[in-house]
Amino acid sequence: MARVDTLEHLAELIPDPSPRAAAKVLDHIDTQGAAFIAQSPFLMLGTEGAEGIEISPKGDRPGFVEMVDPRTLLIPERPGNQLKMGLRNIVANGRIALIFLRPGTGDMLRVSGRVELDDDADLCARFTIESKPALLVMRVAVERAFFHCARAALRSGLWEPDTWGQAQRISYGKIYAEALDNPEIEPLFDAITDERNADLWH
CATH class of the missing domain: 2.30.110.10 (Electron Transport, Fmn-binding Protein; Chain A)
Known part of the structure; x- marks a missing residue:
């Protein structure tokens, strides 16, 4: 090289x-x-x-x-x-x-x-x-x-759905839970994210 x-x-x-x-x-x-x-x-x-x-x-x-x-x-x-x-x-x-x-x-x-x-x-x-x-x-x-x-x-293939593969769901709860060493907050953060995103889509 x-x-x-x-x-x-x-x-x-x-x-x-x-x-x-x-x-x-x-x-x-x-x-x-x-x-x-x-x-x-x-x-x-x-x-x-x-x-x-x-x-x-x-x-x-x-x-x-x-x-x-x-x-x-x-x-x-x-x-x-x-x-x-x-x-x-x-x-x-x-x-x-x-x-x-x-x-x-x-x-x-x-x-x-x-x-x-x-x-x-x-x-x-x-x-x-x-x-x-x-x-x-x-x-x-x-x-x-x-x-x-x-x-x-x-x-x-940016705009071709056949090339996209399976959608990946990002768990921000998992990210925060691992970063803060607090597994109990994972579902809480994911629920907040899902609710916020739902509000944006409608």
């Missing part, structure tokens, strides 16, 4: 993109990107800070991310696990990378740039769902945006 630790070595394995291929990388979100975001119910959010790199899932009703203009996005923050790993990275670093997905669509939209957190009450109220405003809003200044082709999704 040889370690690839220079750009020259990397270029030997994967040539640099042609001018045509590189032309798809924009400094703004174009009309197709805007339409994609308007229908996307899910994204992956990448950040970096002193504790390392984090990837956070964000999901809501399709179009939950608002595009103010081709270089500005607003992403609401909803109640979650309160670990705030990505949010702490944003405060420390101010950099962000996003991948937007649409079910049934192999193409994905990649966006990166700068980000700030905003807790203005009126702004958070714009993202109210079921009488609950956003906790805060991430304001993204877009520096790069482009569509990633469908090959990764096609290879993985």
Whole structure:
């Protein structure tokens, strides 16, 4: 095994993109990107800070991310696990990378740039769902945006149910019970998780 630790070595394995291929990388979100975001119910959010790199899932009703203009996005923050790993990275670093997905669509939209957190009450109220405003809003200044082709999704069978196999149920009760050395809490936490998820689905 040889370690690839220079750009020259990397270029030997994967040539640099042609001018045509590189032309798809924009400094703004174009009309197709805007339409994609308007229908996307899910994204992956990448950040970096002193504790390392984090990837956070964000999901809501399709179009939950608002595009103010081709270089500005607003992403609401909803109640979650309160670990705030990505949010702490944003405060420390101010950099962000996003991948937007649409079910049934192999193409994905990649966006990166700068980000700030905003807790203005009126702004958070714009993202109210079921009488609950956003906790805060991430304001993204877009520096790069482009569509990633469908090959990764096609290879993985991402949207093909026949390739999924049997569903795996994650027991958070088991995780907490083992971490806290308290087996009695396993059914309690699993019941809480099931109830919370049921409320979200309906």
